[in-house]
Amino acid sequence: MANVELLKRLREDTGAGMSDCQKALEEAKGDFDKAVEYLRKQGQKIALNKSVRTMREGIIDAYVHANKKLAVLVEVSCETDFVARNEIFKNFVHDVAMQVAAANPRWLSPEDVPAEEVAKEKEIYIEELKRENKPAEMIDKIATGKINKFYTETCLLKQAFIKDDKKTIEDLLKEAIAKTGENLKIQRFCRFNI
Numbered sequence: 307m308a309n310v311e312l313l314k315r316l317r318e319d320t321g322a323g324m325s326d327c328q329k330a331l332e333e334a335k336g337d338f339d340k341a342v343e344y345l346r347k348q349g350q351k352i353a354l355n356k357s358v359r360t361m362r363e364g365i366i367d368a369y370v371h372a373n374k375k376l377a378v379l380v381e382v383s384c385e386t387d388f389v390a391r392n393e394i395f396k397n398f399v400h401d402v403a404m405q406v407a408a409a410n411p412r413w414l415s416p417e418d419v420p421a422e423e424v425a426k427e428k429e430i431y432i433e434e435l436k437r438e439n440k441p442a443e444m445i446d447k448i449a450t451g452k453i454n455k456f457y458t459e460t461c462l463l464k465q466a467f468i469k470d471d472k473k474t475i476e477d478l479l480k481e482a483i484a485k486t487g488e489n490l491k492i493q494r495f496c497r498f499n500i
Contacts, residue, residue, distance in 0.1 A: 309336065316341055346481065361489055363390045369403035375500040378406045381493040389486045398482040398490070404468065405475055406495045411462035414492060419461065427456050462495065 309331075316327040316338065326345065334340035364383035371377070380403040382395075389395050405411075413419050431449040440448060458464045463476040473481075475492075483490050 312336070312338060316345075345484065348484065361385050361491055363387045364493070365390050365396065365399055367396070367399040367403045369400065369407050371407060376407055377498045378403045378495060380406060380495045383491045383493050384486065385488040389488045389490075392486060394482065394485050395490070398478065401467070401469065401478065402462075402475065402492060402495070405465065406462065406497050408468045409462075409465050410497060411465055411495075412460045414461065414494070415463045416457045416461050419457070424453060428453055462492065 313324070313327055313331060316331060317324060326348065327341070330341040330344040330348070331338075333344050361383035363386055364381065366379060366381045369378045369380075380399060382399045382402065384390050384395060428449050431452045432445055435445045435448055458466070458474075463474065463479070465475055467473045467475055467478050479490060479492065
């Protein structure tokens with residue numbers, strides 16, 4: 307039987323269910339950090355399984371910067387009104403709104419970037435690499451890497467989280483799905499700037 311205090315702390319920190327926390331502590335042989343890591347890995351599997359469920363609830367959150375010259379609206383969907391009222395969910399949505407304010411993404415995911423935009427960027431990178439006299443066999447590989455970097459700068463889900471640059475917004479979304487136990491989806495965002 308796992309230490310009750312450790313079990314309680316793990317449940318509070320992760321938002322996971324009691325039996326999941328108990329199993330995580332057993333798998334991690336009582337090591338708190340390994341238990342958290344175990345739950346995160348399980349959460350990513352849960353996120354994949356829940357992606358097919360319908361979402362009819364959610365919230366819209368607004369972030370207005372202190373100077374009143376920058377504002378963001380974000381819409382995130384969930385499955386139930388119970389989760390929509392949950393603090394974990396609300397905090398996640400607010401973090402996403404702050405991310406949009408700070409990092410100014412243009413699209414939600416790489417799939418949302420118009421093909422002509424990607425083609426234009428790749429063409430610019432290829433021309434740039436040719437001017438730098440890079441070997442022909444390396445140009446396409448380097449350009450692909452630059453396109454991936456372009457996605458991390460312009461696509462919300464691929465951006466590094468402003469509060470923890472070791473995570474992307476996609477990672478944060480998967481964690482929120484694991485903690486709430488429901489499918490969540492960032493539907494859209496809008497950024498206003500004067």
